[in-house]
Every structure is written in C-alpha cells, then in structure tokens.
Amino acid sequence: MTDHIRRDRPKSPRNIPAATTGRMADRGYPETAQRDTLVARPASAGEATVLGVATGTILLDHLRTGRTAAG
Structure with missing residues (x-):
C-alpha cells in the first residue's frame, strides 16, 4: 500500500497495515x-x-497493556 493511500484512510485497529x-x-x-x-x-x-x-455464555475478555521503558 502506498503512503498517499494510507494518509487518505482513517486509522483504526482494522486497517493499520503494521501491528x-x-x-x-x-x-x-x-x-x-x-x-x-x-x-x-x-x-x-x-x-x-x-x-x-x-445469553450467559461465558466470554473471555483479554486486555493487554503495553509499557515503554519510561513506564
């Protein structure tokens, strides 16, 4: 994907090309x-x-919190 296309698209977790x-x-x-x-x-x-x-089926919520060296 070229840079000009990336700039035109809104950023969301679903369309970020890299992790x-x-x-x-x-x-x-x-x-x-x-x-x-x-x-x-x-x-x-x-x-x-x-x-x-x-309704009532057990779901598993997963939250990952990342930290930098600064905390």
Whole structure:
C-alpha cells in the first residue's frame, strides 16, 4: 500500500497495515513489557445476539497493556 493511500484512510485497529506495537515503536514508543489481564464473564443479551451464542455464555475478555521503558 502506498503512503498517499494510507494518509487518505482513517486509522483504526482494522486497517493499520503494521501491528500496533510496530507503529508505536516507529514513533519512538517501543514496547518493553506487557501485562495481560483475562476475565471470564457471562455474555449480555446484546453480546449474545451479536456473537450468536446464548445469553450467559461465558466470554473471555483479554486486555493487554503495553509499557515503554519510561513506564
């Protein structure tokens, strides 16, 4: 993909051509550590509809927090 096309497209997690950590490192924020948090919880009615599962089906939330050397 050429640079002029990238500039014209909005940035979102779905259309960044490189991994997010790589993009941050390119801008001077290299990731030196990460912490993963996992939480199991029941699906709400809305989530169940979107995901095609029964309300109350256990879902796993994954949150990754990256840190730079500065913290």
